[in-house]
Amino acid sequence: MSSDCCNTDELNKNLKGLDHKDAIQERYGSAALEQESCLCTPVGFNPVLLEAIPEEVIERDYGCGDPTKYVKKNDIVLDLGSGSGKNAFICSQIVGEKGKVIGVDQNPDMLKLSRSASKKFSEKIGFNNTEFLGGSIENLDEIDKDLNPLIADKSVDIILSNCVLNLVNPESRKNLLRNIKRVLKDNGRIAISDIVSSKKVPLRLQNDHDLWTGCISGAWYEPEFLNDFKDLGFKNLEFAERSNEPWKVIEDIEFRTVTLVGNI
Numbered sequence: 175m176s177s178d179c180c181n182t183d184e185l186n187k188n189l190k191g192l193d194h195k196d197a198i199q200e201r202y203g204s205a206a207l208e209q210e211s212c213l214c215t216p217v218g219f220n221p222v223l224l225e226a227i228p229e230e231v232i233e234r235d236y237g238c239g240d241p242t243k244y245v246k247k248n249d250i251v252l253d254l255g256s257g258s259g260k261n262a263f264i265c266s267q268i269v270g271e272k273g274k275v276i277g278v279d280q281n282p283d284m285l286k287l288s289r290s291a292s293k294k295f296s297e298k299i300g301f302n303n304t305e306f307l308g309g310s311i312e313n314l315d316e317i318d319k320d321l322n323p324l325i326a327d328k329s330v331d332i333i334l335s336n337c338v339l340n341l342v343n344p345e346s347r348k349n350l351l352r353n354i355k356r357v358l359k360d361n362g363r364i365a366i367s368d369i370v371s372s373k374k375v376p377l378r379l380q381n382d383h384d385l386w387t388g389c390i391s392g393a394w395y396e397p398e399f400l401n402d403f404k405d406l407g408f409k410n411l412e413f414a415e416r417s418n419e420p421w422k423v424i425e426d427i428e429f430r431t432v433t434l435v436g437n438i
Contacts, residue, residue, distance in 0.1 A: 223264045226298040228291045234284075235260035237336035238389065238431040239367025239415060245269060249331040252357060253277045254311040255338030259288030259304075263295050265334070266304045277306040278314065278324070311335075312342050312350035314357055325357045332363040339368050340392040344380075347402070355406050355438060363437045364408065369421065370396040372428035379424065390422055393429055403436060411436035 217237050224232060235258045242264045245251055251265045256277025265275045279285055288306045296302035307324060309316060314325040333354055342350050354364065371393040385391035394402070403411055414435045420428035 219260075219264060223267050224260075226267070226295055227260060227263045228294050231258045231260050231263065231287065231291045231295075234258040234287060236389075237261065237367060238369055238421070239336060239433040241334040241336055241365035241367045241433055242268065244363065244365035244414070244435055245332055245334070248273045250329065251275045252325060252330040252333045254333060254335040254354075255279055255341070256288060256306060257281075257284050257336075257338075259291055259295075259306065261334060261336050262288070262304055262306070263291075266295070267299060269303065271301045271303060273303055275304045276325070276330075277304070278309050278311055279306065280308065280310045282308070311338065312346040312353065314353040325353075327356055328359045328362075330357045330362060331359055332365060333358060334364075335366045335368065337368055337389050339366060340389050340394065341387070342392070344392075351402060351406055355408075358438050361437055363435065364403070365414075365433060365435050367415075367431065367433040368399070369393040369429050370399050370432050372396065372420075372430075373426070375427060379427075385424070390424065390429055396432070399432070399434065403434065406438075408436040408438055 217240055219240055219242070223242075237257075237260075242261055245265045245268045247268065247270050249265075249269045250273060251262075251269060253262045253265065253275065256262050256279045259277060262275045262277040266273075269275060277288060279288070285306055285308055292302070292304055292306065296304070309324045315323045317323060339347075339350070358364075369389050374395045375391050375393060379385055379391040382391055400411055400413075412435060413432045415431070415433040417430045417432070420430045422429040
């Protein structure tokens with residue numbers, strides 16, 4: 175990791191003793207309250223679609239691509255790991271009043287930020303079609319008190335995610351993928367921006383909380399990222415975007431940004 179990004183000594187000290195899930199909550203909770211430059215990589219978005227979004231949302235957005243470009247008018251959108259809400263608010267304007275955007279995030283501070291910004295945003299655009307739900311993205315089938323899953327079967331036109339899937343522990347990825355397929359309508363689409371690696375990341379790097387929470391050591395091995403969705407039955411899969419130069423190089427492993435698109 176480049177030394178000009180951040181000093182990780184203090185961060186690792188703060189995260190020591192936590193498991194990955196707790197470390198993610200700790201780091202992204204802090205990042206919701208104060209901007210952190212070390213999370214993911216800066217991305218340019220359509221400036222017109224940023225005008226109605228509160229500044230605090232834009233400042234505390236952490237991503238590595240622009241999956242919102244693949245959303246269409248009237249879509250029902252599911253944003254996995256919606257964070258500050260920036261991608262969801264962009265999608266809200268694209269899908270229009272007849273569409274809907276659902277953000278799911280497990281971090282209370284990020285949810286507080288996105289929900290508090292939602293009213294101000296809706297007043298600016300003149301309608302409210304955005305909802306933010308608390309929950310883990312790998313457990314979209316979690317049942318509530320009314321015996322309904324967090325996200326219903328075949329209820330979504332497109333699933334977005336922006337530098338989030340790499341934060342899911344490998345043992346939970348099968349459930350994550352199963353839920354992605356479950357909630358998509360027939361011919362439903364994905365647009366997933368994330369970090370992939372040129373080699374499989376060794377366990378000792380995966381066990382580094384700083385590298386994991388920084389969207390690095392949890393990266394999917396690039397061929398497996400494509401094949402895991404192919405094995406689910408997704409078609410027309412391709413990296414619509416793939417950075418030529420790696421974002422990070424650690425121990426000869428290249429980490430780069432991609433945006434995977436396809437349909438079920």
